[in-house]
Amino acid sequence: MVTLEDVARHAGVSLATxxxxxxGSSRQVGRAMRERVEKAAAELGYxxxxxxxxxxxxxxxxxxxxxxxxxxxxxxAIADGAMRAADARGHMVMVGTTHRDPEREIAYVSTLHAQxxxxxxxAGSRVxxxxxxxxxxxxxxxxxxxxxxxxxxxxxxxGVATVAPANREGAADLARALAALGHTRFAVLAGPPHLxxxxxxxxxxxxALADLGLPEPQIVYGSFDRGGGYTAVQEVADATCVFAxxxxxxxxxxxxxxxxxxxxxxxxxxxxxxxxxTLRDLTPALSTVRLPLxxxxxxxxELALSGxxxxxxxxxxxxxxxxxxxxxxxxx
Amino acid sequence: MVTLEDVARHAGVSLATxxxxxxGSSRQVGRAMRERVEKAAAELGYxxxxxxxxxxxxxxxxxxxxxxxxxxxxxxAIADGAMRAADARGHMVMVGTTHRDPEREIAYVSTLHAQxxxxxxxAGSRVxxxxxxxxxxxxxxxxxxxxxxxxxxxxxxxGVATVAPANREGAADLARALAALGHTRFAVLAGPPHLxxxxxxxxxxxxALADLGLPEPQIVYGSFDRGGGYTAVQEVADATCVFAxxxxxxxxxxxxxxxxxxxxxxxxxxxxxxxxxTLRDLTPALSTVRLPLxxxxxxxxELALSGxxxxxxxxxxxxxxxxxxxxxxxxx
DNA sequence: CTGTTAGCGCCTTCAC
DNA sequence: GTGAAGGCGCTAACAG
Numbered sequence: 056m057v058t059l060e061d062v063a064r065h066a067g068v069s070l071a072t073x074x075x076x077x078x079g080s081s082r083q084v085g086r087a088m089r090e091r092v093e094k095a096a097a098e099l100g101y102x103x104x105x106x107x108x109x110x111x112x113x114x115x116x117x118x119x120x121x122x123x124x125x126x127x128x129x130x131x132a133i134a135d136g137a138m139r140a141a142d143a144r145g146h147m148v149m150v151g152t153t154h155r156d157p158e159r160e161i162a163y164v165s166t167l168h169a170q171x172x173x174x175x176x177x178a179g180s181r182v183x184x185x186x187x188x189x190x191x192x193x194x195x196x197x198x199x200x201x202x203x204x205x206x207x208x209x210x211x212x213x214g215v216a217t218v219a220p221a222n223r224e225g226a227a228d229l230a231r232a233l234a235a236l237g238h239t240r241f242a243v244l245a246g247p248p249h250l251x252x253x254x255x256x257x258x259x260x261x262x263a264l265a266d267l268g269l270p271e272p273q274i275v276y277g278s279f280d281r282g283g284g285y286t287a288v289q290e291v292a293d294a295t296c297v298f299a300x301x302x303x304x305x306x307x308x309x310x311x312x313x314x315x316x317x318x319x320x321x322x323x324x325x326x327x328x329x330x331x332x333t334l335r336d337l338t339p340a341l342s343t344v345r346l347p348l349x350x351x352x353x354x355x356x357e358l359a360l361s362g363x364x365x366x367x368x369x370x371x372x373x374x375x376x377x378x379x380x381x382x383x384x385x386x387x
Numbered sequence: 388m389v390t391l392e393d394v395a396r397h398a399g400v401s402l403a404t405x406x407x408x409x410x411g412s413s414r415q416v417g418r419a420m421r422e423r424v425e426k427a428a429a430e431l432g433y434x435x436x437x438x439x440x441x442x443x444x445x446x447x448x449x450x451x452x453x454x455x456x457x458x459x460x461x462x463x464a465i466a467d468g469a470m471r472a473a474d475a476r477g478h479m480v481m482v483g484t485t486h487r488d489p490e491r492e493i494a495y496v497s498t499l500h501a502q503x504x505x506x507x508x509x510a511g512s513r514v515x516x517x518x519x520x521x522x523x524x525x526x527x528x529x530x531x532x533x534x535x536x537x538x539x540x541x542x543x544x545x546g547v548a549t550v551a552p553a554n555r556e557g558a559a560d561l562a563r564a565l566a567a568l569g570h571t572r573f574a575v576l577a578g579p580p581h582l583x584x585x586x587x588x589x590x591x592x593x594x595a596l597a598d599l600g601l602p603e604p605q606i607v608y609g610s611f612d613r614g615g616g617y618t619a620v621q622e623v624a625d626a627t628c629v630f631a632x633x634x635x636x637x638x639x640x641x642x643x644x645x646x647x648x649x650x651x652x653x654x655x656x657x658x659x660x661x662x663x664x665t666l667r668d669l670t671p672a673l674s675t676v677r678l679p680l681x682x683x684x685x686x687x688x689e690l691a692l693s694g695x696x697x698x699x700x701x702x703x704x705x706x707x708x709x710x711x712x713x714x715x716x717x718x719x
Numbered sequence: 720c721t722g723t724t725a726g727c728g729c730c731t732t733c734a735c
Numbered sequence: 736g737t738g739a740a741g742g743c744g745c746t747a748a749c750a751g
Contacts, residue, residue, distance in 0.1 A: 056533045058744055069722045074746065085720060100529050103501045106441035107744035110727045115438060117481070117502075125457065126467045128665060135458045138484055147498060149449070149481045152470055166479060169435045170449075197432050201388045281668075310668045333460060336613075336642045338670050390728055401738045406730060417736060439728035442743050 057099045066095035078103055109171060114202075118146045118356065119167035123155045123179040127280070127303065128331045129348065133178050133208055136352030144360065146173065153179075155279075157187045164194045174204035174359035178352070180252035180279075181210045188212055206359035208351050210251045216358040216368045218351045222252055222328075223259030225344040225375030226298070229326060230263035232377050233296050237386030238324065241272035242294035244287040244304050246279040253279060256300040256328055272298070281307035288312060295323060295386060302327035302334050302343055309337065309382070320384035330378055340380035347373065389431045398427035410435055441503060446534070450478045450688065451499035455487045455511040459612070459635065460663045461680065465510050465540055468684030476692065478505065485511075487611075489519045496526045506536035506691035510684070512584035512611075513542045520544055538691035540683050542583045548690040548700045550683045554584055554660075555591030557676040557707030558630070561658060562595035564709050565628050569718030570656060573604035574626035576619040576636050578611040585611060588632040588660055604630070613639035620644060627655060627718060634659035634666050634675055641669065641714070652716035662710055672712035679705065 063073035068088055076084045076092040084092075095101075109115040118141045122130040134150065141148050149172060151163035160177065167175050175198060181188060192213055195205050205215040233241070243260055246253030261272055275290045277283035284304030288311045291297055299305035305327030312319055319325050319339055330345035351373055358369055395405035400420055407416050408424040416424075427433075441447040450473045454462040466482065473480050481504060483495035492509065499507050507530060513520055524545055527537050537547040565573070575592055578585030593604055607622045609615035616636030620643045623629055631637035637659030644651055651657050651671055662677035683705055690701055 056744095060744075070745080071723075071747085072721060075721090078745080083720070088721080100532075102497065102529070102533075104442070104744050105502045106438045106447060107727090108746075109438035110436070110442050110729090111744075111746040113727070113746095124467070125463050125470070126460070126664070128458070128460065128463075131457050131460075131463045135456070135484070138457070138482065142484075147481050147483065147502065149479050150470065151479065152467070152474075165434065170437045170479065197434070201434075306668050313670070332458070333665050336638045336669065338645070388728095391730095392728075402729080403731080403738060403740095404736085407737090410729080415736070420737080436728050439743090440730075442745090443728075443730040445730095445743070 057101045058104070059101070062092065062095045062099055062101045065099055066091040068092060077101070078108065115171050115173055116146050117149050117170065117172045118359070119149045119151070119163070119170065119172040119175045121151045121153060121160055121163045121167075121175065121177045121179075123153050125150070125152055128333045129301070129303070129329055130178060132332065132348035133352035136349030137176055137178075137356050138352075139349070140353035140356035144356070157182055157184070157191070161187075161191050161194050164191065164198060168194075168198040168201070168203060172203070174206065174356070176206050176208070176352075176355050176359060177213070178208040178355070180250045181212045183249045183251060183254065202364065204359040206355040208355050210255070211370045212251070214368060216355075216362070217370045218354045218358065218373060219370055220346050220351065220373045221375055222255035223262075225328065225346075225377075226256040226259035226300075227263035228375070228377050229298065229328070229344050230260045231267065232379060233298070233324070233326065233383060234264065234267050234269060236324075236383060238296040239269050240294045240296070241269075242291040242297045243272045243274050244284050244297060244299040244308060245274050245276050246283060246300045246304065248276055250279055253300050260298055277304075280304065281310075284308040285311045289315075296383065297323060297325050299325065299327045302329045302331045302341060305341055305343070305382075306334060306337065309341075320382055324383035326383055328375070339382040342379045342381075342383040344375035345378050346375050389433045390436070391433070394424065394427045394431055394433045397431055398423040400424060409433070410440065447503050447505055448478050449481050449502065449504045450691070451481050451483070451495070451502065451504040451507040453483045453485060453492055453495045453499075453507065453509045453511075455485050457482070457484055460665045461633070461635070461661055462510060464664065464680035465684035468681030469508055469510075469688050470684075471681070472685035472688035476688070489514055489516070489523070493519075493523050493526050496523065496530060500526075500530040500533070500535060504535070506538065506688070508538050508540070508684075508687050508691060509545070510540040510687070512582045513544045515581045515583060515586065534696065536691040538687040540687050542587070543702045544583070546700060548687075548694070549702045550686045550690065550705060551702055552678050552683065552705045553707055554587035555594075557660065557678075557709075558588040558591035558632075559595035560707070560709050561630065561660070561676050562592045563599065564711060565630070565656070565658060565715060566596065566599050566601060568656075568715060570628040571601050572626045572628070573601075574623040574629045575604045575606050576616050576629060576631040576640055577606050577608050578615060578632045578636065580608055582611055585632050592630055609636075612636065613642075616640040617643045621647075628715065629655060629657050631657065631659050634661045634663045634673060637673055637675070637714075638666060638669065641673075652714055656715035658715055660707070671714040674711045674713075674715045676707035677710050678707050
């Protein structure tokens, strides 16, 4: 294993000089020496030992990212945006997937802290369980005390910089748009009651309907994935329009409806939330609320890395945009 | 920042003892001391400094993963499998995305080498450019010389342990299955001519047709993504069956056909390759060749981590399974 | 501009 | 079973 010292010796310069040319210091090095060092490094096949560098510098240039599930296109898109932004700033990204286990979220923060990553990004819905949230906050707090930066994509419940999609408002806008098409009897495939994202979207939707003087929607709980939509939609009684709180669930609902011979949008309209790119080729095309997922990931990187340590955490709201496509139909 | 030394002092033991308790050594430590150390660590909020540990041990427990694009469900699935396997072995995963730039692939290997990751996983098609491949091989070679482990998901062209999907054979099987339905005039949306995966699938398909005495398929090149399928299918002349060399391209093709009012499978049959889970709810359901993507990722982790340094690289073949769904139709 | 020299935090022989 | 001490590879003052 070739070390900096080997390179220095091979080039006939001091360790410090070799360090300065190979691992960007602010100091200048004379052209002649610089070239000798670079030549020696190339000849020897030198590779910086980042662990040693991190130890000496007291800071690494790795960013940690915690997501629920990379196979879920929602998180894949956020991760992609975050990784592009990280890359642009010269950072590598270390990823942990929790598969929706809040305990693992906490454990990952601890692990990433141990890795002394420069920043930790937490993406995904918070849970309504205050005790779990508090423990995550505490873990993040310990990390921040030692200089760690944190940003979250989701609800502003952690006391850290947050990219917060307007779930309530987006769902409310969607409700109004659907009502404007003449729908009055709605059902909501609401996902699990302990996921804040699901709850926000469900209540935003329901409140908007109430404001319009429309009847309460039928609420069907279930899991937050395709299967949840698939199962839940089968309990819908007589709605003319079904709102699934995310696109993946809507896809499950569409599949179940198709199997039962229910036509969309002729027999029932369906809408989702997120506007997942991979799902844009479904038939009928899914109406939804578009969230700029990749931007949100990139934004989180910026928030985490910018600002000074003492600053109060920034909360960046993100608006969803209603996209009406073929899966919904005008009733009157 | 709390260090091991702080913990040792707080517990009234030596640094060595604290180290043995907190960071699993093979040595035993008396029960009383162990408990004192653990208590002190908890009280102080100690977190191992992995950088220091890596430096001292000369080995990290991070695995590097290089993929083309996390938003592409193909890679998301492989990454998911790899991360689960890594996790089960106590490793974190550092991810780099190349967005199909072979130069970045090489650069990432270098970066991961600098990070002294325990193993590097490279997922994704090789390119036909031998010069680029040689440089990647060289970079991997340098890494391996210093004890790094490597595994690849794709073609066995790097001289490292490889999980190699049977692209040729899968495509050939598919061709035979489609021919058995009575199709004789085929078109292949072939992707780019420099991607080995695309080439293998195209040639496997064409060769099987030739063996059956059927006419040569029309070959249309393009990009390896949705847009590539969308564009390429518009140049298809008079085939009764279109084979897109991956599912995402097939989705693009379906979209273009739908827009032009061409019915699938009534007017033309369409098949893809990979069997991407997220795409299983398309209508018509896509016929394809199923690859166990998550398993492949997990397998790569195993291959990389197992075996001894001198061993010749293992090549693990992976078979695809034909899945015929509604997007193809029997002609006779 | 270049070299010398303490550490950075932890692991691991080696004695006790 | 426990402690003392050298060293892992690099950085960043500090001198020159």
